[in-house]
Amino acid sequence: MSNAVSALQGVSYDGYVKVTEQGLRGMITLRGDLASAKLKTAVSKLSGVKVPAVNACAFKGAYGVAWMSPDELLILCPYDAAEAGVAQLSKALKGQHFLAANVSDARAVFQIEGAQVREVLAKLAPVDLSEGAFQLGQLRRTRIAQAPAAFWLKDAGTAEVICFRSQADYVFELFKRAAMPGAEVGVF
């Protein structure tokens, strides 16, 4: 077995927010009928989390489930648990129209930490990040400059961002520029 490493191997940058690549994270894309009882049961059995509402995400321990589209969920899990997770879902959903795929190695995860986390995200994404509009428990699929991405808040001062692994360096450089000391805007 090869030695799996994340795209930027934990690199971090201390700006007016702290940007850290999060290392390997397990991710399973699950497509299917989100209203089906079989799928709902399979997802909550695996993750301990109920299928979230539109644009929502929920977490429990190392697991999380995010609504990605009307027929797609993203299940977050420990990196080493993704293959077994796919197998478990595939067994539970056998006979039903679905797709479960381990996409862990196709992705990179960043953590953005600091009081101005909303501002730094707002510099790079066409999203209303004011407190009234973007809240804890929401997951937003959008773009970070020119790279497709998704992010959510872990708490008031911490966000996690997912992007494609091939774009990890580009996304990291963007966050570095956006978080540079002296580049504060102070909008939120």
Next chain:
Amino acid sequence: MLILTCPYCGIDADETELAAGGQAHIKRETVGASDDAFEEYMFMRENPKGVHFERWRHANGCGKWFHAARCTMTLEVFGTYEAQTYEPPAEIRAAISAKRPGWSWGSFS
């Protein structure tokens, strides 16, 4: 900046989060179609100054295709609706009629 509400995820997506898919409600002509009908399908498009129907995809978002009704002159958006339809739904037509009485587009009015 054009902002369209995606009918699938409800997000007010600005143009930079969307991919334009051209004119909506085109009937595909295929095997067995007359040359004239195929030419019409392949090349001829509405080019209105005013009410227009288009396809858009929430590309940097939930990924779904949807329809939008808007004004090409003012950029006013009358509404967006799901892709699984051959024609604009009644509430969209009513919203257009309220703003542009007597409008017509292709075979719709």
